[in-house]
Amino acid sequence: MDETNKMSETAKKEEQTSTQKIGIYLWIWLLLFVLSFFSYMVDWYQFQGMLRWSLILFFMFLKAGLIMAFFMHLFWERYALVNVLLWPMTAIACFIFLMTAEFKYTVFSRLFYFVVGGA
């Protein structure tokens, strides 16, 4: 009894990831095509300003999320792995925040010293 139980556990470990139904991949695939088409349309119709940026970001994050969750199987992975991979992204967000402040300062300096001509 104990031996058979151990056998089945080993078998489960050997089995690795269980395969998903083909339908889910085909749906995600189709969705990626549609989203790419939409993000191309953003440029085609020459949306400008906040509408353009928010649409670009929306389609981008949706596509990235779909690829990571389903094509890269993160949706089915255990939280120990998912969290190790996703939390470092906050460091990138911090870096973006810092560099935004930095480029604004650079623009200010350039305008102040090169265009206005200093104090």
Added chain:
Amino acid sequence: MSEQKIDGFELKPGFKGMASDTGSDQTMFKGVHWGKAMMWIFLLSDTFVFSCFLISYMKGRGSTLVDWPNTSEVFSLHVGSVPVPLLLIAIMTFVLITSSGTMALAVKYGYEKNRKMCGWLILATAVGGLTFVGMQVFEWSKLIHEGVRPWGNPFGASQFGSFFFMITGFHGFHVSIGVIFLFIYTYKVFAGHYESKKRGWFTKMKGDYVEIEILGLYWHFVDLVWVFIFAFFYLW
């Protein structure tokens, strides 16, 4: 999920599972092949590399006083005599997504031990990647011909060229490496290395279809990076 066990260790779901997995004094990533975990760690580091490129691009573009080149004009192609904005880039995006889809299916068929189907799908992925690199070569040569250089260009801010060549070049390099490995693994699958448990190179690991998933992770990552480059460099 909760009845699942690995080496007698009960796998709890959710954040409780994360806490017990992490504190289990055994392997942390339960049921995850070590090769897969290592590929994920590599991809995480690669994410930081590409982030640094894109953030430096943001900083460069944001701090220049000269107008940035209008990408939908710079990257337009003439169909007949009508300029179509971003046409080549759109086709490249669709080719890369197509190859990502075939790769996802290859992983699935690999786990089902469907050797033929898996092999053909990896080959299709490789051909898609090769097409992508080919179109990128065309794009580069077109822009170089039009006078785009890392230090200047006729369309606007001189930083444009250096960011363009650096970011798309580094991505194209990733695609090229991926294509080489896709061809190698096409051979390995068709030759039946995963049925005969033939050992790979650099490793004592016995051949298994999990290698196809690891290869797939890399390929999907290349597609993932392109999603961000497409949004920030071409559309923004």
